[in-house]
Amino acid sequence: MSTTHEANQEAIEKVRDLIKGIDVAMLTTINDQGLVSRPMSTQEVEFDGDLWFITKKDKSVYQELLQNSKVNVAYADKSYVSIRGEAELVEDRTKVEEFWNRSYEMFFDTTSDDPSLVLIKIKAETAEYWEAGNKTKMVKNLLRKITGKDSDDMDLNKTVELG
DSSP states (O other), rough: OOOHHHHHHHHHHHHHOOOHOOOOEEEEEEETTTEEEEEOOSSSSSOOEEEEEEEESSSSHOOOOOOOOEEEEEESSSSSEEEEEEEEEEEOOHHHHHHHHHHHHHTTTTTTTTTEEEEEEEEEEEEEOOOOOOGGGHHHHHHHHHHOGGGGGGSSEEEEEOO
């Protein structure tokens, strides 16, 4: 019999496998007019329940997150993953340096020591994913373990609690 912690860990590992290697995610925030989505470069760190992105304080995403920290991050490749969570703005020069690469330098037209750079840390709350093909049976078995429900009654897209 698995514990809640084991089920959460299994769900996190599943999401990690699904988003690994996907370079760009769509980050959705909320502004005065409604929902806003934009492409963001995914950090090359193992997903552990948190997602990390870099932005600048003069970007609209920064202001939107100051007003409302609820976000959604969508990944699309061989599978589709939608992660809902809570964003936190983090000022950490060491972590910016850790994530920094030449493409950021060109995109932001600055260097990693720019004081206007800020990290977006997203604490994932739930992840919904869709898979097809040969992995269907594996996904159904995983979902049965997580939810405790018979897989014959389930669709291929599911939501898993990550925390």
